[in-house]
Every structure is written in structure tokens, then in C-alpha cells.
Amino acid sequence: MRVAVFADIHSNLEALQSFIDHSATQSVDRYMCLGDVVGYGANPNQCVARLRLLPHGLFVLGNHDAAVLGVPVNMTQEARQAINWTRKRLSDESFYFLREMSDIIRWDDAVFCHSNPYKPRNWDYVSEKASISRSFARSKAKILFIGHTHVPVAITRKNFFCVYIRSPRHQSVVPVAASNRQIFNCGSVGQPRDGDPRGAYLVYDTNKWLVEFYRFEYDYGKAKEKIVTAGLPESLGRRLLSGL
């Protein structure tokens, strides 16, 4: 089975549609969304409607999704502005969709979550040694899939004291290790933050035991203009052009 793992769409319809088109060329059997469907961007309802049509889609809750649902979440002023904007415009249908998303999904040897597997609703970033060690220590899953940082990463645990971290590029292929445990961050569809404005996702091939990383172009200018026209903070549009 080939599973497209993706996250952090952030109401960016142009990026989401390009992701769907790109992943359709990769023989994907099912879709696993790791949260933050909404927040920042101008098309929350349209993104939810598009996601509902994905074949065999499973969805995990992100911190921005939770904030829109009324869960207390710490965030920047601009992010909070976008949450308030989104909440006023969210349809009942979209609201119910977000409300049904899981904190964590366990599937065979793998766990799928938005931020971290040990306390999904504290929204820790798994980006430095302490949170990486904690993720391995507090989860029994062999493979962990996460999002939240908006930066694609592949982490392999060599032993208790040592992890190997790599930053995958477009078409990087990382073998699933026979015995070592691993964390894969799929990056962000709609607001990348690694200096590359292209959207990011990965495909987990459970037959070949491979994880393939992909980047795709989309109409960054159009997504930015929509943010500005909607009256959302302009910086949220500008950052789409730089990927930072």
C-alpha cells in the first residue's frame, strides 16, 4: 500500500489542489492528513470540501484546527487573528469535519499525529534532541509520522544516545530501517518554512518499506493575493513566497 502523508494545509486551496494533482501521479492508495487543515489562509471551507473527497482519507487534529474549535491554544497574534477570521466564516459542515478528527492514529507499526506522540495536545515541536528522545521513549510504535514544524525531516534512532537526522529533498527516498526506529516529518502542503516555497508531502510505501519525499509547485502569488484581499495579515501571504 502507498500512503500519502501530508499536513499543514492552512486553508491554502491552491497548494492543496496542486498536492492532490501531484500525489495522483504517485499511485497513492490512501491519504493520511496530519492536521492543521485551517488557519492562516483564505479558503478554509473550500479546503475541507476538497479533503472530504479524498479516497480513504484519515485525519488527525492540528493545533490550528483545535483553536478554531474553541480549544485554548497558545499562538502568535497573527495566527490568532487568522483563527478568529476563520471561525467567523467556517460552515457547520466544516466545523463538524474538524470536530471528528482524531488526536492520534495508530496503524500497524506506525503512529500518525500532528505535533508529538507523547502528549498530542501540548503541541510540542519535535525538532530538537529532548523532544525527539521523548517521542521515542514515550511511544512504542516503530515508525512515527508527524507534521507541525512545516519542515520535512527524517530521523533514525541509531541507539539510545544517538539519532541520525537528515533533511530530505524532492524525490529523496529513505528506507524504513529493519530494526531502528524512525520519525518522519512530512513538511507542509500550504505554508513551508524551510526556505523552499514549494509544498511538501511524503509517500509511505508499506510493501517496499520506503518513504519518498516530494515537493510540488503551486500558484503562490494567487494564494498570497487571496490572503491580502480577505483582510488577513499581509505577512501571512508574503511568507508563502519565501517559504519561511
Ligand SMILES: [Fe+2]
Ligand atoms: Fe501548522
